Amino acid sequence: MLVEALRAFCAGGLRNAWRKFTSSVRSCRIFKHFMEVQTLLERLGDWKRSSYCAEVTAADIGKTVTLMGWVQRRRDHGGLIFIDLRDRAGLVQLVFNPDAGEVHARAHDLRSEFVIAVKGTVGERPVGTENPFLKTGKVEVVAKELKVLNDSAPLPFMIEDDTDVAETTRLKYRYLDLRRAALQKKLLLRHRVAMSTRNYLAENGFIEMETPVLTKSTPEGARDFLVPSRLTPGSFFALPQSPQLFKQILMISGFDRYFQIVKCFRDEDLRADRQPEFTQIDAEMSFVDREDVIEVMEGLIKRIFEEAGAELKPPFPRMTYAEAVGRFGVDNPDTRFGLELKDLTDSLKGSGFKVFADAASKGGVIKALCVKNGAVFSRKDLDDLTEIAVSFGARGLAWVKITEEGWQSPIAKFLSDAEKETIVAISGAEKGDLLLFGADRASVANTVLGRLRLNIGGRLGLIPKEGYNFVWITEFPMLDYDEAEKRFVAVHHPFTAPMDEDLDKLDTEPLKVRAKAYDLVLNGSEIGGGSIRIHRSDIQARIFEKLGIAKEEAELRFGFLLDALKFGTPPHGGIAFGLDRIMSIITGSESIRDVIAFPKTQKGTDLMSDAPSAVDQKQLDEIFIRVARKVEKQEKA
């Protein structure tokens, strides 16, 4: 610190140097240690906690209790001193009377987040001083003995429910953030959900089994996290994107029903609902078809939501993929509100409006969204919506305001009266409404209108805040064509079975083959998905072929599965639920970071531990890794 002060002197003159000096002195821990009167810390000794703070009730009045926890707040009246003592269960008020002598004097020195143990008598609060906002508000603990078990430095932010602290600070001091009741409540609920899951699945014959974390890299799907092998130089393990192949192998082994609450890893960019490591409730069953899986899993979801105090009534509604995309534009429809898409392709394919006619003639679609009372939208609103449309691939956004004076719209002049009538008839538009159009390739038009629907739903407050709207999406297409790679890719994953009645279309119309795949969607969020798997090696080989995975490559990548399929594989299928997403919906969290104890930032870093970080050259040498391009990293103090 002296060096720093000297440097500051050279750089900025006497005033700066003095400031630097004094502040370094103040922040120097050793100096502090000598200068400040160290709180006399005590040992726990033979003290045993008698209950959690929030468990002290009127029934305990007159009893002696021993409580341990953190000082939430001190209210020092000079005479009387009140301390709110906090543990994971909640708060209770401690009272230190002036006649308590030394105990009272030491209570004066307590500060926020000191860890203390107290022996005292439970008393009824004097009339008029009860706190109705506190579970323990009718009582208080009159302190007789006090042990200060640890002190605390002043906090970077207060441990309160209504924090308004930058997330970067919260993440850096995650241990403090986690002291807040709001987060504790979420994580305690997560524990209960995990317990119910284990209980329910075990009761239904599922066996909890572990699968490897160091596994084989698979080229399909997301980017893998790789782990270099020291014992096999130049080779790499991958962290599992899911235990998919292992759980299928367990079915082949005859375990019949498997489950696991398991971490999965995907090295892709993050979102509010996506972390690079996340937790799945993973399950697989033998000798079943889609309906069996769905039925058992609806029971699981019901049990999970009971923990959140919600009573669900399965079976949940169903919707095919085609219907979901047709009506809502997306495969994860938020069915809490209407505002559905209307198809105008057939009626407007011959339109004089070139944008519509072109879209239809090229095999695309013309669809519309009718926003009730949307004619009040301002130019700015429409510009916002257009911007959203463009961000999802539209070339623009055609709109019509139906006003008292008639159609107010940049495209009205291109439409005949007959066409206008058809549009009104199909969309159900009335005076005061707003129509938005999407005319493009089906995927673009649906996505654009689907996203606009969500935005407008939020904007107009159409989305109910309470309630859980579940829907199973079924009959997904098996394959999608990747324009960039010029090949078919699996929509779900390459082990998903095609629907029996579509199998013969595999060679003639591959894009029309539907899969035995299903997703569970809750309030517009995909919370789980699964499929019936291919259990015959001949069909599996055909699918790999269709996906453009050569025999040799398939052998190399999934040889063990193809082998295993030859040795008596039962029909089987399963599902995986995203536990983090389920928890974030149950707890009403904005982001899944709020239901994960130690989440990562959008750049995939951990601000608390500062991971990832550079490693010693020696460590790299041991695993035969050479860093090709060193990134200049700002030196950290």
Add this chain to the structure above:
RNA sequence: GGGGCCGUAGUUAAGUCGGUUAUAACGCUGGCCUGUCAAGCCAGAGGGCGCGGGUUCGAGUCCCGUCGGCCCCGCCA
């Protein structure tokens, strides 16, 4: 790879057209205070504006770059 928003005491924010010594609240420190529970009253300490350049007589304010956080597209089931 791209678009948007943000970065000023420990925290949350204000800071005008570029102009003296950068404001406030909460927190913190000290004092007073026997029924508070966001205790109250009084006093005080604390930052040079994420970082690095540039323009200027002068930059928290303007320009360029960079780092970090959040939201989104692409990516990802």
